[in-house]
Amino acid sequence: MAKEKGRKLIAQNKKARHDYQIxxxxxxxLVLSGTEVKSLRQGRASLADGFVQLDGHEAWLHNVHVPEYSQGTWTNHSARRKRKLLLHRVEIDKLESKSQETGHTIVPLALYFKDGRAKxxxxxxxxxxxxxxxQTLREKQDRREAERTISAIKRKQRA
Structure with a gap:
């Protein structure tokens, strides 16, 4: 089998972009078991309630739902187990210092395969x-409305 190239999106956390300022x-x-990878390759995952917790120079991903693999046996994984994140020490230290500030948190935005590896x-x-x-919703609606009027004007000019 040829090695995968590019980026294949599995799941996105759209609610995080709405609820948080990035x-x-x-x-x-991600450190995953075999059945987790197979389940992700089927495109099944949910980041809705996920968050990252830092414990002693390690980053852990909590509450991300990766359903059990349908053809899995007794070796199947639990759906909401915590998963270790692979980051450089400098990145973990930076995240740890920034997340200590009031009102800051670390959330997952997207889950994808990049060149065959889960990221x-x-x-x-x-x-x-x-x-x-x-206010963000209002700005988004205003932007859409402006694009609609511009496209309507362009259509009239062509006709």
């Missing part, structure tokens, strides 16, 4: 207030 992003490898994109984030979320 300050910095990192790419981390997770994590972000240092600050929680948004309710009015910030509304």
């Amino acid at each position: 300050l910095d992003t990192y790419e981390a490898g 997770v994109e994590i972000a240092l984030a600050r929680g948004k207030k309710e009015y910030d979320k509304r």
Whole structure:
């Protein structure tokens, strides 16, 4: 079998981009068992409630749901177990110092295969207030409306 090239997206955490202001992003490898990899290759995972916890120079991914592999036997994994993240020591130290600040957390944004290896994109984030979320939605709607009017004007000019 030829080695995979490129990036194949498995799951995204769209809610994180809505609930948090993303300050910095990192790419981390994952320590997985065989049935977890097979389940991910089927494109089944959920990052909705996931978060990263730092314990003594190690990063752990919690609450990410990778369903059991359908053809797995007694060697199957548990769906919501904590998984170790592979990061450089400098990155872990930087994340640890930044996450100690008030209101900062580390959340997973995307889970994907990159050149055949499972990776997770994590972000240092600050929680948004309710009015910030509304303002972001309003800006998004305004942008869409402006694009619609521009495209309508262009259509009229062509006709």
